[in-house]
Amino acid sequence: MCILTKICRLICNVFLRSVTEVLLDMVASGAELGWLTSPVEHGWEIGQWAVNGSLLYNYYICNVEEREQDNWLRTTFIQRHPTVSRVFVELRFVVRDCNSFNADSLTCKETFNLYASEADADIGTAFRKGQFRKVATIAPDEISSLGEMKMNIETKVVDNLSRKGFYLAFQDIGACVAIYSVRVYYKTCPATVKSLAVFPETVAGGENQALREVAGSCVSNAVSEDQPRIYCTTDGEWVVPVSQCQCRPGFEAMNDACQECQPGFFKSSVSSEACKLCPENTQPSGPGAISCTCKDGFYRAPEDPKTATCSGLPSAPQSLVATTAQMSIGRLQLSWRPSVDTGGRSDIRYAVVCERCEGRVCQPCGEKVRFDPSNTDLKETRVTVSELEPHLNYTFTVEARSGVSQFSNKRATSSINTALHYTDPPKVTAMHLVDSSSTSLSLQWSVSHLSKPVATRYELMFRKKVTNGKVTTYTVLVLEKNSVQISDLSPSTVYLFKVQALSPEGNPGSYSLEQEFSTLPQASQKTGNTAVILGAAIGGGVMLFIVVVVLLLRKRLGTNQLKPLKTYVDPHTYEDPNTAVLKFASEIHPSHITKQKVIGAGEFGEVYRGILKLHGRKETAVAIKTLKPGYTEKQRQDFLSEASIMGQFSHQNIIRLEGVVTKFKHAMIVTEHMENGALDKYLKDHDGEISSFQLVGMLRGIAAGMKYLSDMSYVHRDLAARNILVNSNLECKVSDFGLSRVLEDDPEGTYTTSGGKIPIRWTAPEAIAYRKFTSASDVWSFGIVMWEVMAFGERPYWDMSNHEVMKAINEAFRLPAPMDCPSAVYQLMLQCWLQDRSKRPRFGDIVSIIDKLLKSPDSLKAIADFDPRVSIRLPSTSGSDGSPFRSVAEWLESIKMSQYSENFSIAGIVSMEQVLQMKSEDIRNIGVRLPGHLKRIAYSILGLKDQTSTLSVFAV
Structure with a gap:
């Protein structure tokens, strides 16, 4: 009874926090449900137990030792809201481990199926399987053993509803399962005021209408050029407001309304700005003022805005x-x-x-x-x-x-x-030659003496003397003294010179008589035979060097060309896809494979952990992907195409394909088993337990694997932490090649998709906008993976919608540095997120950079700037629904630290007021030891206080 009480409390607590519109609640009904079972005998059974004076019901079945099970459980008729096309089905159930039964129970399953059927009226007890369509296979996260019950929670979506109501049905094909709760609900975007516009409550759209446009109206004293609009998402969230309302002049936005400006304040235009204090040199204004009048003696220029300060007149120069x-x-x-x-x-x-x-x-x-x-x-x-x-x-x-x-x-x-008064300049009386050479002349001249000495400058003009009637131009020099040396002249040449004095005011005097002076003949030179010989020797040496270099290069290139270059072959280019599977993957007989436990559900069927035993090899732990019954030939080909891709890769950081089963009814893909599972989940489970050096080492493995793929002209398209697997040695391997495609011969070529979904949060902007994928777009995705790793599995862009993410990226927003992230690692992330893809580093460059960091651990000690309220999106004052946290447990759950709820309770900290008084030492004293967890809780308290000045109090 103790276990059942815990289950009841868990179910009820979650339901109390729900803000959705519920259509069916198995727990809340508190009475016989009247659900239909088929077959009536030996099928689903109803059970009940008393908890706190109330009867709770559950349905269970456990025919694990009988073959060919097909047991159905159908709900009563569920009325649909006229505008609802999409509902959510939340299940709480327990599945027993097949290994807990005896060896004869070979037909035991650990999954069951969810179906749905629409109708315009209640058809009572009439039941036909063919009217139902499959919604999903329900696989447990945790399997219960004998004497220990582990509750699983799954939420599935039933979409495209159009009739007056519908039924849900659960099909058992041989599992031991008990369903404790079924809750059917739909989501609404609540009535709200956004950007001064009022929007009514709106039912969230379905898959065919992911964003439902809703028109609104401005609040009083607010206007908008166009009618305000906003979109309601399928998750019941308002996004992308359009044509926002703004307050009229004299009014400002406050508490989702437009209120009059207070006396002494004004607002002159329709805008989202607040009222401003009247500027200097103005008279006090009344309430609702649109401007402030200037005081006497002060003015505004015609081009000055009404918000400008009033000005006085300037003083004289x-x-x-x-x-x-x-x-x-x-x-x-x-x-x-x-x-x-x-x-x-x-x-x-x-x-x-x-x-x-x-x-x-x-x-x-x-x-x-x-x-x-x-x-x-x-x-x-x-x-x-x-x-x-x-x-x-x-x-x-x-x-x-x-x-x-x-x-x-x-x-x-x-x-x-x-x-103005002018001074006459002095007169030049004589000019003579002081010195000469073959290329220069030195001249000097004297002037007449004046009664009053003045500062004098001179203008000298000279030209070559010619005898053949040609005209030569003068060269003019302005000089500060009565002498000059002129260089760069021609040898054995006659030049003509004349000079005049200038007064201090620039008034010129008369020119002196033009005089002739000659340069000397050119001096004899030694022959240039020595220079010619030396030049020839140097030239010959250079040519010999070039020849040697060319021969060496040719030899090296020839050696490299002997090495075979492996490139990827697209299996989709084969006319018969089965040929590609046989070429690149080894066939395994099913007798060599032993399934042990369901560890997940893939796109095509269940995924098992198992053992592979081949002749001449020891037993190997493997993961086994299965193809669900009732598949089409196309589904079978798509399922096996991933094996055709994986079989071409051989690298320690790429998941290894062991083989395939294709010649028997149940097709399977067998890969190496990675003990620690998906990287994102592993990081979340070990938040704060792994050092930065280890994390960077894990990133190095991912980068090496991606370098191998890019060297083979291959683009992944879905690189994310969820698609990286981790083994027991923390070695990371790239997996999941479902979205991958080969590049063309050109290394810079692209693959253009014709449809399908794109993982927005991990995809480069050019790939989102134009569906163009290159290795450079994989580099962008690797930057997001780096952020996931350093943030211990945090969701990129937190709770932002895809539309908000795309808008933020296009506006140059980039994810901030995670907590304790080395600065060098964050700088590499930013390089991966450059808008221009040609400027992003290649995977070879990334591997080299990470290797340098690992060889010099001190380079990881400098930590990037970190803002807790931006970098980990901690709530500041309330929960996700905007209301204050009602309990310490609710707050801890919001920051993903629920494992410490008992620590807080034992320490007597049972209210949020007590939480706000805690310091770093208090958090340690209640048993929080891991540095990452300690910081997350401390930063959350900081966010609750909203006081950046207290950051040092929580330094760890």
């Missing part, structure tokens, strides 16, 4: 000066310092006004005077003025202006008066 420009006549430069007070604006511009004065009469300078770059809209604090006349007085006024200057009559100006 400072320190205006005028400087005579060098090397130019009638030119000066005005410069000034910026305004000290900008009025709070950054668009300060300057304008320059020029007036010329003769005596006391001043007038505008006119268009003759030029300004560079301009006399208006100046950003820089300088301007060059040209075309000025000498010996006149000029007044220049500079005004500072901003975008709000137009609203005031006040002007911010500075003025300066200046006049």
Whole structure:
């Protein structure tokens, strides 16, 4: 009775947390169910027991010693909701281990089948098997032995319902099974407010309508350009809201409603933004304000938004000066310092006004005077003025202006008066040759003495002298002193020179008389015979080196070409698929195979653990895939095609095919048995127990296996931790080649699918968008596998829907680093997830990188940045339904740490308030020792507190 009480409590607790719409509940009925059995005798039987004053019922059968069993159990008529096309069937059952019976029970099974049939009315006790369609084979996760009951929970989907109601039926073909609970329910997307739009409760769609579009309406004081829409998924979740509503001006979003802006705040447009505090230099606003008025003396420019601060006028420019420009006549430069007070604006511009004065009469300078770059809209604090006349007085006024200057009559100006006076340059009196060579001339000249010394520069012009009437151009040099050395001249050539002096203002004097000076003849040179001989010797040596290198390369290439290159052969290219099976797989007689236990159910039938005993070999543990009865020829060919693929591979990190059974009625595929099963489940069961070094070693094995496949021009298409198997030595092997396809001859070729499902969370974006698969897309998938391994089997992208995952990836989102993940490993993940597939590393590169990390364990000590609320999606304040956690057990279950429920209970921690007071030492003291588990619980408490500053409290 103790075992039955536990079962009852388990069933009832789960049902209390359900938020779905239930159509049938075997436990909650609490009365005779009236289900139909066929045959009536020796078939399914009903049992009952009393728990806490209530009667609970179950159906059981155990005809394991009789052959050809076909026992049916049919429910009563289940009414269907008019809009429901998809229901979920949750089963709780116990299956007894066939090994617990005597040896004569050879017909014992460890599975049973679920069927469904639709009808428009209750047909009573009429029952025909042909009216039912098979839904699924029910295989237990745990098998019960004598005296020990292990409850199994399975949920299956019945889809495409269209009539007024339906029946469910359970077929037994020789198992010892008891069904304790059957619950039939459908899911709804609850009435909700999303993005200020109200959406009604909606029944979730079925397989033919995976996303059901629902129209909504904006809340009060909210608007939307288009009618708000959202999609209801088959799991009863709202996703992909379209045309979101936004609050009107003067209103902000708060608690799923649009509320008036408070006094002193404003909002000027239709947007999702919150109301803003009135900016500086404005008057306080009233409630629901759409803008704030400027104070007196402050303004907004016409182009300023209503949210901008009001600005004052700029002050006048400072320190205006005028400087005579060098090397130019009638030119000066005005410069000034910026305004000290900008009025709070950054668009300060300057304008320059020029007036010329003769005596006391001043007038505008006119268009003759030029300004560079301009006399208006100046950003820089300088301007060059040209075309000025000498010996006149000029007044220049500079005004500072901003975008709000137009609203005031006040002007911010500075003025300066200046006049231009020129100095006559000195006169060049003599020029003479100082030195000469075959390619250069050194010259010097003197000038007349002035009464007042001035800084003088010179302009020198020279050209070749010619006698055949050709015209040669002058070369002009501006010099700071009265001497020069000119190089790069031609030997034995006459050159003509003349020079003039320049005043400080740039006013030129008169040129000196043109004078002739000659370069010397070219010096005699030794013959170049030595250089020619040396060059020939070097050239000959280079040619000899090239010949030797070419011969060596040819020899090496020739050696490599002798090695055979194995490539993959697609079994689908064979006209008769059976030929491919015989070519690549060994035939095994069924007498050499012993089935021991069901360990799973594949796409085509049950999977057993067993023993293979061949002549000359010791007994070997194997996994046996079977083909379910009633198969079609196409199903048989598809089933055996995986063996045709596996049989071509021979690598320690690829699952090994032992052989096939094809010449007998029951086809089988026999592979090596991997003791620790699928990698994702193994990691979840050993969370925190494996070191980073071991995890990276496991990744190395997967990468080596994938390198082998890619070298054979083969793409996997379904690389994920669930398809990696682990043996007792923690050696990982790639398996499950159901989605795999061969590449074309081109290593960069692709395989295009014509349909079928794609594992979105593991698939590269180009493969999702265009169904183009390459080894580069397998590299992307390997990056996801790396994340799964370092996160101990965490689900990639957590509870995000496939649509949310695709949208996030296209917006450049990448999975964050898992907890305690080495930085070097996470950087390799990011390389695998590069958008441009040509830039992703190849599997050969990945193996080399991982080998370097394993040879240098210190490289794994640097840990990547980790944010617990992003990286492991821990709940912050509530459960999955948005309500606060009702118990410590519920919270622990949400973070997958239910195994510590008893630890918390024994320690007297029975409320969430007590949990929030715990520290790292408290968690250790109640018996949580594994570092990974300790951190997960500590980070969850941190998430519950939502205080990032306390992160150090939970450092482990």
